[in-house]
Amino acid sequence: MSLKLKSGFTFDYDNLFGEGKVTKADIEAFSDKLKEAHKAMNVMRETGYIKGHLSKDGQPEKVWFSQCPYIQEGTLNSPESMKRLQELRESVRNRIDVVVSLGIGGSYLGNKVLFDVQCGEFWNSKSVEERDGYPKFYFSGNNIDPRRTKDLIDNINSSAAITKSHYKRTYKVMLIVISKSGGTLDTMSNFMVIYDALKKNPDIEVEIVAVTDPNTEKPTLLKQMAMDHNWPQFSVPDGVGGRFTVFTDVGLSTAACIGFDIDEFLHGARDMDEACKNENVWENPAMLNAALKYIASEKYGRNIEVMMPYGDYYESLSMWYIQLLAESLGKQFNKEGKEVCYGRTPVVALGTRDMHSQTQQHQEGRLDKVVQFIRIENWDNDLVIPNVFPEAKKLADISGVTMGDALEVARQSNADALASNKRFNALFSLPKMNAYYLGQLLYMLAMSVAYEGEFADVDAFDQPGVEAYKRIMGPKLQELKASKQAK
Numbered sequence: 269m270s271l272k273l274k275s276g277f278t279f280d281y282d283n284l285f286g287e288g289k290v291t292k293a294d295i296e297a298f299s300d301k302l303k304e305a306h307k308a309m310n311v312m313r314e315t316g317y318i319k320g321h322l323s324k325d326g327q328p329e330k331v332w333f334s335q336c337p338y339i340q341e342g343t344l345n346s347p348e349s350m351k352r353l354q355e356l357r358e359s360v361r362n363r364i365d366v367v368v369s370l371g372i373g374g375s376y377l378g379n380k381v382l383f384d385v386q387c388g389e390f391w392n393s394k395s396v397e398e399r400d401g402y403p404k405f406y407f408s409g410n411n412i413d414p415r416r417t418k419d420l421i422d423n424i425n426s427s428a429a430i431t432k433s434h435y436k437r438t439y440k441v442m443l444i445v446i447s448k449s450g451g452t453l454d455t456m457s458n459f460m461v462i463y464d465a466l467k468k469n470p471d472i473e474v475e476i477v478a479v480t481d482p483n484t485e486k487p488t489l490l491k492q493m494a495m496d497h498n499w500p501q502f503s504v505p506d507g508v509g510g511r512f513t514v515f516t517d518v519g520l521s522t523a524a525c526i527g528f529d530i531d532e533f534l535h536g537a538r539d540m541d542e543a544c545k546n547e548n549v550w551e552n553p554a555m556l557n558a559a560l561k562y563i564a565s566e567k568y569g570r571n572i573e574v575m576m577p578y579g580d581y582y583e584s585l586s587m588w589y590i591q592l593l594a595e596s597l598g599k600q601f602n603k604e605g606k607e608v609c610y611g612r613t614p615v616v617a618l619g620t621r622d623m624h625s626q627t628q629q630h631q632e633g634r635l636d637k638v639v640q641f642i643r644i645e646n647w648d649n650d651l652v653i654p655n656v657f658p659e660a661k662k663l664a665d666i667s668g669v670t671m672g673d674a675l676e677v678a679r680q681s682n683a684d685a686l687a688s689n690k691r692f693n694a695l696f697s698l699p700k701m702n703a704y705y706l707g708q709l710l711y712m713l714a715m716s717v718a719y720e721g722e723f724a725d726v727d728a729f730d731q732p733g734v735e736a737y738k739r740i741m742g743p744k745l746q747e748l749k750a751s752k753q754a755k
């Protein structure tokens with residue numbers, strides 16, 4: 269069984285629904301919850317209100333991510349904000365040599381997805397012409413790793429030296445610092461180390477762009493610095509939590525610097541939002557996905573979700589989803605304050621790679637998983653496997669088909685094998701990978717966790733659990749600093 273949208277985006281849930289799986293009766297018994305959740309999503313779209321949602325400071329807070337696909341005057345993505353992104357695009361193209369995007373969690377993961385889809389693995393070794401004038405692009409701040417940060421600085425310094433000796437000009441670096449809260453340790457420590465190192469190099473010119481909460485009454489640290497130093501600024505808008513910000517200036521700042529099609533990305537999200545307004549669960553991909561996964565977890569104990577796209581450049585998509593699912597639904601208390609310890613545990617997997625590592629567990633381990641596949645139906649520049657060694661029968665047998673076809677045969681075989689052994693699995697199928705279909709997929713997943721928050725009666729838009737270690741870490745760092753100074 270499958271739900272196919274006009275665009276061709278398909279949710280195939282054959283191996284998750286039916287006899288021995290989530291049943292029609294389960295969905296029918298769930299109809300009141302479906303109606304309530306559908307209503308709650310409409311209220312959220314229209315007013316930003318989500319029952320029980322509070323900000324980090326315990327204040328009622330609106331939720332606006334569903335506004336992002338629509339470019340309208342006075343909304344989060346307005347003609348004005350699109351124009352500013354276009355200006356960023358024009359200002360980096362054929363001028364900036366390298367962009368470093370600094371951020372972590374929601375200020376990194378979606379950006380990495382856009383980068384991988386648009387640029388692939390070898391972007392930074394391509395010539396400027398092959399990059400169509402767009403700069404090299406690196407990420408930093410998504411760890412506090414001295415070796416990787418030093419390697420990045422060395423790499424930029426040596427490119428600067430080559431530019432100086434060959435072209436007799438300075439090397440232009442743009443640091444885009446992304447942090448909603450404006451002071452995250454991982455992001456800011458890398459920013460300071462990298463900025464300090466690069467500005468000491470006379471062959472390098474550094475520009476800084478800040479992407480943070482735009483509130484001027486209580487500015488974030490990054491906002492204050494941007495105002496003090498006159499750095500160009502972009503917004504992480506109020507009411508959009510980090511893990512939903514790929515559709516805002518956060519993700520779109522990366523898009524602008526690599527030539528990713530922002531209009532098509534938002535267009536895809538918009539078409540998906542329309543589909544997710546449908547009150548008929550069988551025609552609403554987000555509601556259907558959330559309902560099947562919720563029931564699979566609550567009634568059948570399948571409370572682990574393995575997100576398994578097929579194709580090397582889509583692992584980051586799985587990692588983006590991990591944060592979305594973990595921070596949105598992993599909650600100790602429900603909206604009434606009752607302890608529920610809810611949440612499906614997300615797992616990153618990649619096909620075919622992890623068929624040679626995790627699949628043993630998926631196939632025979634505990635019956636506690638749903639394996640969610642993602643498939644690209646048509647690959648640009650698909651390669652035919654040639655018959656190079658006709659005398660080797662095993663190799664001759666796999667020749668003549670394309671790698672894209674072989675990949676899909678591997679995925680289907682995995683799905684069939686899992687299904688034959690009571691292992692729940694499902695498939696999101698994209699006609700091709702481009703900005704439009706990526707927008708459809710990411711938006712559907714974001715909307716799906718919003719629906720599941722309603723089903724499970726947990727606040728899908730806060731993340732109080734991440735404060736626990738932060739409360740310990742701050743004083744610990746101060747103690748360490750004091751003890752070092754005393755020596």
Ligand SMILES: O=P(O)(O)OC[C@H]1O[C@](O)(CO)[C@@H](O)[C@@H]1O
Nearest residue numbers: 373374375447448449452510734
């Ligand atoms: O954008 P910021 O404020 O630097 O936060 C980065 C990430 O850290 C978290 O707050 C978790 O610590 C995420 O929710 C967020 O996406």
